[in-house]
Amino acid sequence: SKLTLSVIKADVGGFVGHSSVHQKLLDRAREYLDANKELLIDFNVLSVGDDIQLIMTHEKGVDSDAIHQLAWDTFKSCTEVAKELKLYGAGQDLLKDTFSGNIKGMGPGAAEMEFEERASEPVLIFMADKTEPGAWNLPLYKMFADPFNTIGLVIDPKMHKGFVFEVLDLKEHKKVYLNSPEDIYDLLVFIGSHGRYCIKSVYTRDGEIVAVSSTQTMNYIAGRYVGKDDPVMIVRTQNGFPAVGEALEPFANPHIVAGWMRGSHNAPLIPVSIKQAMPTRFDGPPRVVAAGYQICNGKLLGPQDMFGDMAFDRARQKGLEIADILRQLGPFEPHRLPLDELEYTSMPMVLEKFEKGFIEE
Ligand code: 13P
Ligand code: 13P
Ligand code: MG
Ligand code: MG
Ligand code: MG
Ligand code: MG
Secondary structure: OOEEEEEEEEOOOEOOOOOOOOHHHHHHHHHHHHHOHHHOOEEEEEEEOOEEEEEEEEOOOOOOHHHHHHHHHHHHHHHHHHHHOOOEOOOOOOOOOOOOOOOOOOOOEEEEEEEOOOOOEEEEEEEEEOEOHHHHHHHHHHHHHOOOOOOHHHHOOOOOOOEEEEEEEOOOOEEEEEEEOOOHHHHHHHHOOOOOEEEEEEEEOOOOEEEEEOOOOOOOOOOOOOOOOOOEEEEEOOEOEOOHHHHHHHHHOOOEEEEOHHHOEEEEOEEOOHHHOOOOEOOEOOEEEEEEEEEEOOEEEEEEEHHHOHHHHHHHHHHHHHHHHHHOOOOOOOOEOOHHHOOOOOHHHHHHHOOOOOOOO
């Protein structure tokens, strides 16, 4: 039977501010999943910044009511601890009062895939804090469509046909499938605008799932400021899929994403070790960790801390230099996001104040 890998994440309270998750919340999440382990084959609980990541294997398929309910109840239970400890933003990402069968659209992020476990199943789980799902567009493009990143596209007969990208239009709530290599110029027209068009999944030309992100089409669920979505992504690797190193390589050169302080700034996405996943400078800069697992009969062997490698030190250094350059701009664009992308704004208040001050020129 098929295996499902579900990564469901939420921020239910930060320690200190928005910087990390308190140990007691992680303990509660593990206890809660352990008490319900008959639903699961295996699980791991990790954190990145102020987000709790539930990594679960099971046989219930994607969008399973039971699994989503379990994740929701786990986050609810963690929120109780966060409230007791008066952690910052307790329950922040739980935007609805009652669970309605699917966690999507309720605040938490979810990346899930169902597949036949291969003879060897190496997977990478990428988890970022202080940014949004569009952050995965550039690295996914490089992994699956750029031969300068992924030599397998050129020399591995199993990869040579290319891949299929599923792209969501977050605004119109539509999706489109585009093939690489033949549609790459069209693909780039869309995914270059990573605030609106996001890669949801990548498939082989034979329709096998290889990568999936936590991109959702409803990112304005709350109608009020709730921080960025702090996305996750699963990538299966090797043997016809990108090699582990090809999937990690796009992060060796930090790209610029939206997020950072108050979710309202452009910033480098810095690859860090699991230990370094505590963003504090100007509430950031945004960072990404990669947890590696070998899945064995549904069991999660890992995590391996893939960005712990010293070969990513230069990327960290470069990311910090980009951070310094952007920070010098303070409240000016393109460091601060344009008006229509700000998480919140004082503009209506200021405009009202100067309503009479503005005169025809
Ligand atoms: P090994 O020969 O070490 O298995 O490596 C194969 C590979 O795909 C490296 O990218
Ligand atoms: P989070 O989405 O990680 O809670 O970040 C919120 C924020 O505004 C940080 O400055
Ligand atoms: Mg937070
Ligand atoms: Mg967060
Ligand atoms: Mg968030
Ligand atoms: Mg080998």
